[in-house]
Amino acid sequence: MTSFLLLATVILIAGVIAVPLASKLGLGSVLGYLLAGIAISPILHWLDVDIIQVQHFAEFGVVMMLFLVGLELDPKMLWAMRRRLLGLGGLQVGLSIALIAAIAMLLGLQPTVALALGMVFALSSTAIVLQTLNEKGLMQAQGGKSSFQVLLFQDIAVIPMLALLPLLALPELAGLGADVAHGGGHDDGHEGGHGDGHAAISLVDGRPSWQVGLITLAAIGSIGVIGSFLTRPLFRFVALANLREVFVATALALVIGIALLMSLVGLSPALGTFLAGVVLANSEYRHELESDIDPFRGLLLGLFFMTVGAAINFSLLAENLWMVVGITLGVMLIKAFVLYILTLLFRLQGADRWLFTLGLAQAGEFGFVLLSFTVANNVLPQEIAQIALLVVTLSMLLTPALFIFYDRVVASKFAHDQEAEADEIDHSSPIIVVGYGRFGGVVARMLRQIGEQPVLVDYSATQLEMVRRFGTKVFFGDGTRPDMLHAAGIDDAKMLVVAIDGKEQITHLVEYVSRHHPHVHIVARAVDREHVYDLYQAGANDIVRETFDSAVRAGRSAYEALGIHPYQAERLARRFTKADRKLLVDTASVHKPGVRAGDNPEFVALARELNEQMEEELRNASTGFGVQASDGWVPPPANLKTDEPEQGR
């Protein structure tokens, strides 16, 4: 227990110090984690920690990241980009493998070894690239989208690679029971228990291939079924309990469960959770899932990057420094060359071309997976695998530097192009309506009338179920929570409509958003008169009393029912509204936050005085200048003089 606490403390402190420092220096969080990992590696050695085992645990962050990526993509979008997915991704993987393998063969390696190395190095780092693109807000840029498509294809390509690699086994290595320095105890599901000395459970081991196929298909199908049919009633059931931690637990159970299912049939858990994410992308629980899973993803990915840094074998590196550096640069050059060719074929231009070329040039975490797998299957000799491991690590370590290069040199050069493309990310500057009840519902319908598609968030499971019947899409979640707001897109939002019940919550939400997202225009629902003052203090742009307008309309109906001409009734109602608003402003000076108006003698006195003043004015002013403005048309004096111009009567 103590050693676990010690380990956790060391890791957390290192991250807490290094990451803000790296961000401040403009290096990005990924490099921060990597450096933190390097810094603590002596301590971890001294503690005798199995870094690689920690790394396999932390790889679950990648799984969660792909789940979140899937949530952002609905099936329609995925289908729409199938050509680029296959074209860009397929060519990147195919050409990279071919070129790397060819050069490795020229350097005197055996064909099978060269091919295996090609596969290991062809894959890029989903973790680093997506994390960095998200941080820099480049996911919507053409270069970011294309990078994502390639990464997605690579994640899928891992599966056939894992199937192919055992065929490349070297007869002379067989029976040696080779074990890379950290290959032992490795079970992240990619090999589904393919004998690395660990007794893993598998549904497919030792079955004929047609059964394996069927079981695999069934597993993938079950993700679709679970996602489409089972999650909604499940989440609704959990949401009714109204306990946030239970919802978080449910979300975790979903992701981990699907990862487990994939492991059992020997598929990539990352791919499985990605599919689950895609299935749930249309769900009203999407934003809640996002905000629940995201902290885990962040922590695990951070841990993952730290283990990458910590796992660097410095003595081996020192012995082969120039070779490792040479191979790393060579691999990255080859990959960048292939990527650059692709930008020509797929017409990526300007800053996007360089983002794509530089961003994907590294080898990635799937390389680690493939390396341990190849050694276990006697494809690569241990010495080569160890060097390759260093190459993958070093290339990942260099990636943040390339992104910095992109930021400082490329992006600034093409700054104008970026501006011209601003339209493209326009759809991601949404209007968020928090609270979809009687109030928010009307606002949302009015927004839809002008073609806006507001993001609707509500925390009532029953309400949610009701509006779903009318075909309206409302996201389940507590809109007053910062992480939920983040998931709903507050960072790029142009407007927030606060339409929830509950004074305190409304004020709190307005305060938070106006402080942390000052660019967002806030339209807030005020419960009563005093609440207006609170919301003004809190920084709301528009404050609307929830019942005032309807009450004025009721008053107007009463006027009409009394036989007052409808136009006169309308004018009277407007006059009342104006006078009431004036009263609100005039009494603001004596309002005390937290004290009800009725309990504030100063407030009562002033309000009474102003009220009397107002009525007095209205009584006396039956004709003459100024009355027309508030009371409508009044006749000129009746004692007519013929030499004085008169308007009609």
Added chain:
Amino acid sequence: MRVLVYQAHPGAQHSMANKAMNAATQSVEGIEFVDLYAKYPRFDIDVAAEQERLLRSDVILFQYPLFWYSTPSIIKEWQDLVLEHGFAYGTGGDKLAGKIWSMGITCGAPEDAYGANGYNGFALRTLLTPMEQTARLCHMQFLSPYVLYGALAKREGHGLSPHAEGWRRWLVALRDDQVSFEATNALGVVQAENLNEVIQ
């Protein structure tokens, strides 16, 4: 003929003359009466409904006080929206062709205020040319307006009753097609006093 009366007065409760005229209008059988300010207190004029109303009428009358040598603003709003291109004028805009377009106007100033020597500077019919031209562009027949001068000075029993009674007779005559258009347009301005010259 089917007669439609649009009445507009933003201070209806203050106007003795228009109140009396409204009562007269509503006493005549078979007249469609619309108080525009009551129908559209928030100026959200229902264009389709108003066009429908025009289509089923033969005589279209506007009854209003002369404000700043023009109509109260809601009539202008009504014109701007209802007399659409393609409906009232322009290509295919012949839906109102042949209908009669006229007014019942109350003027605050006395008769001698109108004309080159009066303080209003122009003859009343000169001031009403926008209405006249509107009728012409919409292929309608413009009919001389029924006018009350010096309306502010008139009170119940002091010239209002004859005017309101004249308005009633005028509406009945229009309904029963007993008005001589030639005689009316020769007059320029119809008043309670000269009604007998134009009703057959």
